[in-house]
Amino acid sequence: MGARSLRAVVRLLFALAILCFLPVAGTAADSLDHILQQAQKLIQDHDLPGARAELTRGIKEFPNDGNLYGLLGVVEAQEGNYAAAEASFKKALAAIPRFTGAYLNLGRLYQENAAKDPEALQKALGTYEKLLGFQPDNREALFQSALLHLRQGFFQASLDRLGRLAAAEQEYPQALAVKCAALAATGKREEAASVADRLLQNPQTTEADIFQMLPTLEAHGAGDLAAKTLQTFAEQRRGSYELFYALGLLYKRQGNTAGARETLEKAAQFRPHDAPLLIDLARVAYTQKDRKGVLGYLAHARDLQPQNGGIHFFWGVVCVEEGLAQEAYTAFKRAVELDPENPYYNYALGSVAVQRSDPSEAIPYFQKYRQLKPDDPSGRLALGAAYLESYDYDKAKVELNEATKFPKTAGGAHYYLARAANQSGDYAGALAELQAALKTHPAAPEVHAEMGATYLKLKDYPQAGKALEKALELRPDSYTANLNLMILYQRTKDPRAKEQAERFQQIRDKWDKSKMDMLRSVQVVP
Numbered sequence: 372m373g374a375r376s377l378r379a380v381v382r383l384l385f386a387l388a389i390l391c392f393l394p395v396a397g398t399a400a401d402s403l404d405h406i407l408q409q410a411q412k413l414i415q416d417h418d419l420p421g422a423r424a425e426l427t428r429g430i431k432e433f434p435n436d437g438n439l440y441g442l443l444g445v446v447e448a449q450e451g452n453y454a455a456a457e458a459s460f461k462k463a464l465a466a467i468p469r470f471t472g473a474y475l476n477l478g479r480l481y482q483e484n485a486a487k488d489p490e491a492l493q494k495a496l497g498t499y500e501k502l503l504g505f506q507p508d509n510r511e512a513l514f515q516s517a518l519l520h521l522r523q524g525f526f527q528a529s530l531d532r533l534g535r536l537a538a539a540e541q542e543y544p545q546a547l548a549v550k551c552a553a554l555a556a557t558g559k560r561e562e563a564a565s566v567a568d569r570l571l572q573n574p575q576t577t578e579a580d581i582f583q584m585l586p587t588l589e590a591h592g593a594g595d596l597a598a599k600t601l602q603t604f605a606e607q608r609r610g611s612y613e614l615f616y617a618l619g620l621l622y623k624r625q626g627n628t629a630g631a632r633e634t635l636e637k638a639a640q641f642r643p644h645d646a647p648l649l650i651d652l653a654r655v656a657y658t659q660k661d662r663k664g665v666l667g668y669l670a671h672a673r674d675l676q677p678q679n680g681g682i683h684f685f686w687g688v689v690c691v692e693e694g695l696a697q698e699a700y701t702a703f704k705r706a707v708e709l710d711p712e713n714p715y716y717n718y719a720l721g722s723v724a725v726q727r728s729d730p731s732e733a734i735p736y737f738q739k740y741r742q743l744k745p746d747d748p749s750g751r752l753a754l755g756a757a758y759l760e761s762y763d764y765d766k767a768k769v770e771l772n773e774a775t776k777f778p779k780t781a782g783g784a785h786y787y788l789a790r791a792a793n794q795s796g797d798y799a800g801a802l803a804e805l806q807a808a809l810k811t812h813p814a815a816p817e818v819h820a821e822m823g824a825t826y827l828k829l830k831d832y833p834q835a836g837k838a839l840e841k842a843l844e845l846r847p848d849s850y851t852a853n854l855n856l857m858i859l860y861q862r863t864k865d866p867r868a869k870e871q872a873e874r875f876q877q878i879r880d881k882w883d884k885s886k887m888d889m890l891r892s893v894q895v896v897p
Contacts, residue, residue: 403433409425426443430443435466441473478499481494521553530553533550544580547570555596581600581601594621598621616635618634653685662693679709690702714744718736781808782818785808789802802826820849853874
C-alpha cells in the first residue's frame with residue numbers, strides 16, 4: 372500500500388505483477404519455464420509485442436497453463452486492452468483456481484478501468500472477496516476491498532476490512548485516509564478527526580492520501596474536516612499546485628469565496644498559464660461581483676485558449692452586466708462561431724443582437740435555440756420578442772400566444788403581446804394583456820411602465836400617473852417610465868415637468884437606447 376494515487380498504484384503493480392507469475396507446482400516442464408522466464412524478461416524490458424509473441428507461442432504448446440494466461444493478461448492490461456486482459460486473467464483463474472497473482476491483477480484491472488465499465492468496481496470488489504475467501508489475511512486484498520467498500524458507500528464494511536489488517540499496517544497513510552473517511556461517513560466525527568491528526572503526523576503521508584478521502588468527507592457533512600486537513604497539510608509542508616487548487620475549489624463549494632480566491636491564487640503561482648484555473652478564479656470573482664477581476668482572469672484565459680467558446684461566452688455575460696453591448700455582441704458571436712450547436716450561445720447572441728440596429732439579426736439564433744431546446748418555452752418567448760422588434764407582428768403573436776401557456780414565460784409573453792396591441796392601436800387589448808402579465812409578475816417595472824404608456828394614449832392621465840409612479844418605484848432609472856412621465860407632466864401642465872425633463876435627460880445620457888428592458892428584466896439570457 373504505497374502512498375500514490377490509486378491509478379498510479381495500479382499501474383505500478385501491473386509493472387511488478389510479473390513477479391506473481393512464477394510456475395505453479397505441476398507446470399515445471401523445462402520448455403514452459405523457459406517461455407515464462409523469457410516472457411517476463413520481455414515485459415520487464417517493455418517489449419510488449421515480443422512478450423505477446425512469446426506467450427502466444429507458449430499457449431499453442433501449453434493451452435491449459437494458467438501462468439501463460441496470467442502473463443498475457445499483464446501484457447494486454449499494459450497495452451490498454453481491457454476486455455482481452457479480463458479474459459486472459461479469467462482463463463488463468465479457471466486453470467489455477469487459487470492463483471493469487473491473477474486475482475490481484477484482475478482486481479487492479481477493474482479498478483483501472485472503472486471509467487470504461489460501470490460494473491468494474493463491483494467486479495473488483497467481488498474479485499478481492501474471492502481471494503479473501505481462501506487468503507483471509509491478504510494485505511492488498513483487505514486494503515483494496517476496504518477502499519472499494521468506501522467508494523460504494525458500505526462504510527462499516529470498509530472499517531471491518533481495515534480492522535483485519537495488522538496493527539502496523541493500519542497506520543499506513545492510505546489505510547488511515549480510508550478509515551478517516553469511513554468514520555466520518557458513519558457519524559463518528561471525533562474519531563475521524565483523531566485519525567486525520569495521525570494521518571497528518573505521519574511523515575509518509577502524501578497529497579494523494581489526503582485527496583483519497585476528500586470526496587467522502589465532503590459528501591457526508593465533514594467538509595470542514597476536509598478543509599482543515601488540506602490546510603494543515605499545506606502549512607506543514609510546501610504546498611503544491613494540486614493541493615492549493617483542490618483546497619480552493621473546496622472553499623468555493625463551501626461558499627468561502629475569499630478563501631477560495633486567495634488559495635486559487637496560490638495555485639496560480641505554480642501555473643500562471645493554466646486556463647482552467649483562471650476560469651475557476653473568474654467564477655469565484657464573479658460570485659464576489661468583482662466583474663473587472665473576472666474580465667482580467669478571462670482575458671488571460673482567452674489568450675491561452677482562443678478556441679474555447681465557453682470563455683468567450685463567459686466574457687459576453689460579464690460584458691452584458693457591465694453595459695458593454697458591443698463587447699458582449701462580439702464575444703457571443705465568436706462563441707457561436709466556435710460551437711454553433713450550443714443552444715445557450717445562440718440564445719445569448721440573439722439576446723444582444725435583438726438590441727442592435729437590425730433586430731431581425733436575432734431571429735435565426737433564437738430559431739436555432741428552439742430547434743436545439745424544443746421543450747424550453749423561453750425560446751418561443753425570445754423568438755416572439757425578436758419578431759415584434761422586427762415589426763413582424765403576425766409571427767410574433769404566434770410565438771407569444773404559445774408562450775402564454777407556460778408559467779415560466781406567461782408573464783413575459785403577455786407583456787410583449789401588450790406591446791404588439793399598443794403598436795396596432797388596440798389599447799383595450801393591451802391593457803388586458805398587461806393585467807394578465809401582472810398576475811404572474813406583479814413587481815415587473817416594465818409592465819407598469821407599458822401600462823402607464825397605454826393609459827397615456829387613452830388620455831386617462833390619473834391612471835397613467837399611478838402606473839408610471841409604480842414603475843419608477845420599482846426601477847427609478849426606467850427609460851420608458853421616465854420618458855412617459857415627462858410627457859404626462861408636459862401634457863397636464865404639471866409644475867414638475869421641467870424637473871422631470873432634466874431627470875429624463877440624465878437617464879438618456881446614462882443609458883444607451885440599445886439597452887432594452889428585454890435583456891434586463893425578462894431574463895432573456897439563460
